Amino acid sequence: MNSETSFASGKTAPERNANHAATAPAYFSAYDLHSYYGESYIVQGVSFNVHEGEILALLGRNGAGKTSTLRTIARLASPALVKGELWLDHQSLHDKRAHEAAIAGVGLVPEDRRIISGLTVEENLELAQIVEPKGWSIERLYELFPRLGERRKQEGTTLSGGEQQMLAIARALARDIKLLLLDEPYEGLAPVIVQEIEKTLHLIREQGMTTIIVEQNAIAALEISDRAVILDTGAVVFDGTAAQVLENDALRQEYLAI
Ligand SMILES: Nc1ncnc2c1ncn2[C@@H]1O[C@H](COP(=O)(O)OP(=O)(O)O)[C@@H](O)[C@H]1O
Ligand SMILES: [Mg+2]
DSSP states (O other): OOTTTTSOOOSSOOGGGOTTOTTSOOSEEEEEEEEEETTEEEEEEEEEEEOTTOEEEEEOSTTSSHHHHHHHHTTOSSSEEEEEEEEETTEEOTTOOHHHHHHTTEEEEOTTOOOOTTSBHHHHHHHHTSSSSBOSOHHHHHHHOHHHHHTTTSBGGGSOHHHHHHHHHHHHHTBOOSEEEEESTTTTOOHHHHHHHHHHHHHHHHTTOEEEEEOSOHHHHHHHOSEEEEEETTEEEEEEEHHHHHHOHHHHHHHTOO
16 A cells, blocks of 8 residues: 555645635645554545634544544554545645654644653653744643642652643643644543543633544533534544534434433
8 A cells, every 4th residue: 555646745735625614725624534554444534624723522432433533643653544635734744754743733642641751740841842843831831730830840650640631731732733632631530630621621722722632521522612523433424513413312322322
């Protein structure tokens, strides 16, 4: 499979990706993504747009392909993208590798958070800022996450689950990102901590950050999202507003089991 040849090489996002905004290309576009883990065909023609400053909830049952779609967007080696286009703020991502996509502005916060052991909270954030351009200053991140400021000298891996999630998000924002990808940020966290992270996501949106949030806790994700895309067996089965999903019991029962 040759992933290099099947891609268009134009410098601007194709007009056809502008389905939700007839007059301008979307800020972020995924167009007809197909990706594989080895022989396993998992992401099966996914397309959606995200507008600048929007929060999009990417939902679907366990195994629907949400994590695989985020990993494809972040251009991780697996699953391998074999066809499709990805555009972020007029830059192509489909022809990039993960580190290049990161430089182009993709910030993935993976489900397992990957806090670096042996480093303090502050060192985890400093490490994220080694490569220019930097994003939010460490002082600004401590304003957003006061708990991290209080624990700046503590080893990152000794934080509570909620605090580690905050550190993982802060670390993404410490780089100059254009698109924040959150994979199950509420997983395993007590409701009171979920509320705290929700508040932070509202503040991040107020700063204009464009975000895709994947969550099993669909209701919580929908409450902070503008729009929603629902996946089922690696394909988009719904694309609309978050309110439409919250109002549609049949849709939620069929694809979200809630
Ligand atoms: N590393 C992998 N190798 C092979 N198949 C995988 C791998 N990771 C996930 N899958 C499969 O891909 C499908 C989608 O998984 P995933 O994207 O993790 O779903 P979700 O995040 O929606 O729960 C599932 O059938 C899963 O078993
Ligand atoms: Mg997942």
